[in-house]
Amino acid sequence: MRIVLITLILSVYVNCQNIDDVGWRGLRPLRSTEQEVEAMLGKGEAEGLGYRAFNGDGFKLRVYFSPGRCSGDTFGRPLYSIPKGKIIEYVVYFKEPIALSSLHFNRSNYKVVPDPENPYRFVLRSPSDEVIIMAGEVDGNEVFNQIVMRPSQKALSKLTCNTNRN
Numbered sequence: 340m341r342i343v344l345i346t347l348i349l350s351v352y353v354n355c356q357n358i359d360d361v362g363w364r365g366l367r368p369l370r371s372t373e374q375e376v377e378a379m380l381g382k383g384e385a386e387g388l389g390y391r392a393f394n395g396d397g398f399k400l401r402v403y404f405s406p407g408r409c410s411g412d413t414f415g416r417p418l419y420s421i422p423k424g425k426i427i428e429y430v431v432y433f434k435e436p437i438a439l440s441s442l443h444f445n446r447s448n449y450k451v452v453p454d455p456e457n458p459y460r461f462v463l464r465s466p467s468d469e470v471i472i473m474a475g476e477v478d479g480n481e482v483f484n485q486i487v488m489r490p491s492q493k494a495l496s497k498l499t500c501n502t503n504r505n
Contacts, residue, residue, distance in 0.1 A: 358444045358486070359470055363431050368469070368490045369498075373404045373424035389414045402429040409500035418500040428489035436482035439474055467491035 361367070366376065377383070380393040386401060389412065393400040405421040406412055421427060446463070449472075454460035460475040463483075473485035490498075 358442060359448075359465060362488055363429075363486055366426060366429060366488070368426050368428055368488055369421065369494065371426045373402075373426075376400075376402055376426070389416075397434050399432045399434075400429060401432070403427045417495075418502060419495065419498040420500055421498055428487070430488075431486045433484045436475070436477055436484050439472075439481040439483050442472070442483060444470070444472075467493065 362371070364379065365371070376393060380395055380400065383391040383393040383400075383402070386392045388403075389406070390401045390403050393402065403416075403426070405419060405423055405425045405427055407423040408420050409418045411418075411423070419427065444463075444465075449463040449465055449470075452462040452464060454462070454475075457475070459477075460473075463470075463472040463474055465471070469489060469491050471487040471489075472483050473487075474481060474483040476482070
């Protein structure tokens with residue numbers, strides 16, 4: 340009984356935490372590792388531009404892991420002083436739209452950017468662009484189908500390697 344109660348309390352706490360603070364399923368750029376993702380979702384498959392894809396029940400996760408501190412193939416991206424295997428960025432694609440109200444975030448902190456080509460779609464951007472939520476309206480309900488998590492440009496600029504070889 341005691342274990343059930345503790346598990347229930349922890350699941351409510353984790354599920355109510357803000358995506359800005361804990362990331363999607365606890366995955367945080369610059370903090371979480373390749374080993375953590377693999378423990379949760381298996382090995383994944385290599386995709387283009389250095390991404391690895393992990394398929395789950397109702398979603399696909401694409402992750403770009405650091406190839407190593409100031410080294411490795413970055414597929415045209417800058418080199419960063421980030422340990423090998425740390426998440427640099429990831430994108431979660433959901434197979435079905437999910438009610439935006441089920442996502443825990445402080446919406447008043449987000450900038451709403453309308454889609455100029457579709458009045459029913461919009462993007463929600465966190466102040467530092469660390470969280471980007473692709474959203475829209477379906478049958479009068481706000482839904483989302485994609486989340487992008489990445490470090491702020493400020494954080495990345497501090498980690499950019501000096502590639503001048505003078």
